[in-house]
Amino acid sequence: MPAFDTRVPALLLRLDPNPFHHGTLGAIRSLGRAGIEVHAVVESLHSPVAFSRHLHRAHRAPEDASLPSVLRTLRQIADEIGRPAVLIPMDDLSAIAAARLAEPLAGRYLLPGQPPALPESVADKAELAKICASLEIPHPVTVVPDSACHATSVARDLGLPVIAKWSRPWLLPQASGLRSALLVRSPQQAGELYGHLERAGSRLLLQSYLPESPSGDWFFHGYAAGTGACLVGGSGRKEHAWPVGAGLTAMGRWLPNPEVERTAGRLIAALGYRGIFDLDFRLEPLTGRYHLLDFNPRPGAQFRLFTDAQGLDVVRALHLDLTGRPVPPSVAAPGRLFVVEHYWLLSLLASLSAQRRRRAGSEGRVPGIEAAWFAADDPLPFLAMAAGCLRRGVVKGLSLPIRGERSKLPLPRRSPRPEPRPSGSPHDGSGDDNSASLTRVTTEK
Secondary structure (H helix, E strand, O other): OOOOOOOOEEEEOOOOOOOHHHHHHHHHHHHHHHHOEEEEEEOOOHHHHHHHOOOEEEOOOOOOEEHHHHHHHHHHHHHHHHOOEEEEEEEEHHHHHHOOOOOOEEEOOOOOOOOOOHHHHHHHHHHHHHHHHHOOOOOOOOOOOOOOOHHHHHHHHHHHHHHHOOOHHHHOOHHHOOOOOEEEEOHHHHHHOOOOOHHOOOOEEEEEOOOOOOEEEEEEEEEEOOOEEEEEEEEEEEEEOOOOOOOOOEEEEEEHHHHHHHHHHHHHHHHHHOOEEEEEEEEEEEOOOOEEEEEEEEOOOOOOOOOOOOOOOOOHHHHHOOOOOOOOOOOOOOEEEEHHHHHHHHHHHOOOOOOHEEEEEEOOOOEEEOOOOOOOOOOHHHHHHHHHHHHHHHHHHOOOOOOOOOOOOOOOOOOOOOOOOOOOOOOOOOOOOOEEEEEOOOOOO
């Protein structure tokens, strides 16, 4: 194992109120097992991750996700820790806030140096489409309609079904009932969705649909240092997803993919991006090209899949680099599996045939399997997660409407208009202003 500076603690920041975020637990265990003092901002002190024996202390999330509120919380935690800590955002909202607040947090936290607007720009779905076009990186055909009528015609022209996305999903109000991405099956549905533009708080974009194909969904996780070099990284294939076909990774496998790896390296170098990143790709069978779907400026939830033969992953690489320790060359471990236990079971029960099950286990010796929740040296988070899922399932089951009465249910109440997006973004033309706010996002990845 590399030599870590264990005098420097780490703070995991997560503003998305998701108690079942296994990526946070993975980061707690990764750093804690290396002897690093780990703190985490969580939505509740009863969150399953708060039960980890590798967590030094859990801290409550700010009351809201406005930049002033996040800044106050981070300063308060820094005072409690008593020495500078490595700050690791665990969701897009946190990554955007941390980049915006890097200057006022200097001296209290260690962060990769990069333009403060860059994480926000790459996380914006519409801006990412422009970036890909300028760099000639394959990306689904994307149109931002300017009216409901235009949305209707765009959906028809692209060819149904199409994917509808809100460009900045972190601005979606929690109670809006709006999803960050939706498969649209009619032109009328696209026009109706445009009607929610004001409530969503960001632009609607319509994107050509790349159909699911066997072995077609891939991802790349990496850490780019201040030199611009990708010190740690790897490509992986999504073996199973939940929900099936378009959900998060329920089982992933570390597999070399030269095209995905080259595309990731070219993109990171062109942008000058620094820090941890997670890219999603989908293969277009007709052309054999891998299209970039998403750029997440933080660790992916399955980042522990890419733990190399010496125990190095992107979170550990970040801590080593920011504390001035050398990051050893990565020793790849292709074939390694990552399994999110409950999602994998649901995916298996929902869709997998015996033939696909045999294929998933027939690609040679597996050098290691990483479980998202269960660990022999840290069992309590798994038990807390299982209890939480069971409790949620019981509550949901008891609240299901009687068959035939679904159409009589009232529509969700209209949520208040979201607060303004962060000032100084590449979309509003204004200067930096930490009084702007970021509204929480409830999507999971």
